[in-house]
Amino acid sequence: MAKSEDFPGKPRNAPTWMSGVGRAPAELPEPNLRVSVxxxxxxxxxxxxxxxxxxxxxxxxxxxxxxxxxxxxxxxxxxxxxxxxxxxxxxxxxxxxxxxxxxxxxxxxxxxxxxxxxxxxxxxxxxxxxxxxxxxxxxxxxxxxxxxxxxxxxxxxxxxxxxxxxxxxxxxxxxxLTEYERGKSYAKILDSGGERSIRALGRRLGVNHSIVSRCLLLMDLSNEVKAILDTNPGLIGGKRAKDFIEFSNEEPELLLQAVTAMRDEQWTQEHALRWLAKEIASRDQQKTPSKFTDKEISGIGKVRVDGKKVELRCEKTVDAKRLAEHFEAFLKTIDRSLIISE
The missing domain is CATH 3.90.1530.10 (Conserved hypothetical protein from pyrococcus furiosus pfu- 392566-001, ParB domain)
Structure with a gap:
């Protein structure tokens, strides 16, 4: 029986390229999986x-x-x-x-x-x-x-x-971005039909719909105020924006004065709102007539009218009880048609 030449440990015939005969195969470059742009x-x-x-x-x-x-x-x-x-x-x-x-x-x-x-x-x-x-x-x-x-x-x-x-x-x-800038863009998207609702827009942007609504409120300001915000978009925003909207509906001219001062005199939102409230209260007080009307009746006293109340203050020499009796008798003789409010 022929003896096997193939046994463990015996080196096999080397490839021809190891002995200098033939050509070595080209090396394959390793892929670089972390190449940046x-x-x-x-x-x-x-x-x-x-x-x-x-x-x-x-x-x-x-x-x-x-x-x-x-x-x-x-x-x-x-x-x-x-x-x-x-x-x-x-x-x-x-x-x-x-x-x-x-x-x-x-x-x-x-x-x-x-x-x-x-x-x-x-x-x-x-x-x-x-x-x-x-x-x-x-x-x-x-x-x-x-x-x-x-x-x-x-x-x-x-x-x-x-x-x-x-x-x-x-x-x-x-x-x-300021809330005014976002509100203006939100309004454009909704007006153009880019999104069908405030909620849908909020979902698309990953923003709570309540924030989208708050930003959109600023679009209700007057055109004159928005013209100022177009060049100074950070003047109004945050949780106080709703207060400015209310003043815009009630007192648009006063609000324009306040926002102009915010731009030109660097008023804060809080200062502007305090000024607005003070101006409105002062003006209302001037418009409202005095609550009390006093009239003096010679020899008797003073009559004061307070809403639906009539108050009579007698002079020291007048007996209030006797005056009340005469006043009661007098009231019974008055023609009611003359004193009914129109």
Whole structure:
């Protein structure tokens, strides 16, 4: 019987490439599962001409947007992330923020210059290589302040209704919107049919419907007061907003004076409300006639009328009991038709 040459421990014949014959198989790179968007964009810049052609042939699922920019687009849910020219971006007609704090934008620009942009802006294509801001106008303004030619953007096609909703939600995590700004945007969404009810809008935004209702109350202010709030949206808000609404219904002219003073003289809400209450009380007091009417009857005394009461104060020389007897007899002779109120 032939002896087996195959026994444990005996080395097998080595592959030909180990002996210098043939070619070693190429090593397979390990997949990098934690590549950031920034790193992906940087890697694409290394071989930009070839990558551009590859991206041009890529079909982005759920998005028909054609994105142009210095850095190539990266696939993202419902759209793409790309570097877009800041000059090709237009502000949104649905921007809820009515005023921008220039100092806060300068601080944001300094932060971006130091650590970079933490969150891409959101835009939508509107044709001819132009895009409309949906969320991130403060970040876009900061880039323009820094002189940056492009900004990392999440590009997504969407209709006006969705653009209005996303414009609101994007601002929730930044410098807080005022209640007037939110109320104005809520009213636009409801008026345009973007949501069918206050409750539905609250659910869509993740906001309690009572807060939505409170913000919408500010839309009941007079047009003159709202014109002031359009440039100074933080003047009225919070739990005192309802008090201003009541004054708007009862004393619109006085309220306009108070809000003007809030703008020009930096009155607080509490000071304005106290002034309103004092002015109304003072004016009402001037309009209301004196509660008591005194008339003196020579030789008898003074007659005072207090509402439905008639009071007679006799002089010292008059016997009140005798006067009462004569007065009673006199009352029996009066023609009632002469004293009935009209």
């Amino acid at each position: 920034k790193e992906m964009l940087a890697q694409q810049q290394v071989n930009e001409p070839a990558a551009k052609q590859a991206v041009a042939d890529t079909k982005v699922e759920n998005s028909q947007a054609k994105v142009s920019g210095k850095v190539l687009e990266t696939q993202a849910p419902n759209g793409v992330i790309a570097e877009i020219s800041t000059t090709n971006i237009r502000v949104s007609p649905f921007q809820p923020r009515l005023s921008f704090n220039e100092t806060a934008i300068e601080d944001l620009a300094n932060s971006i210059a130091s650590v970079g942009l933490a969150k891409p802006i959101t835009i939508r294509p509107i044709g001819d290589g132009i895009y409309e801001l949906v969320g991130g106008e403060r970040r876009w303004r900061a880039h323009k302040l820094l002189g940056r030619e492009t900004i990392t953007s999440y590009v997504r096609e969407m209709d006006d209704a969705l653009a209005q909703i996303l414009a609101l939600t994007d601002n929730e995590g930044q410098e807080a």
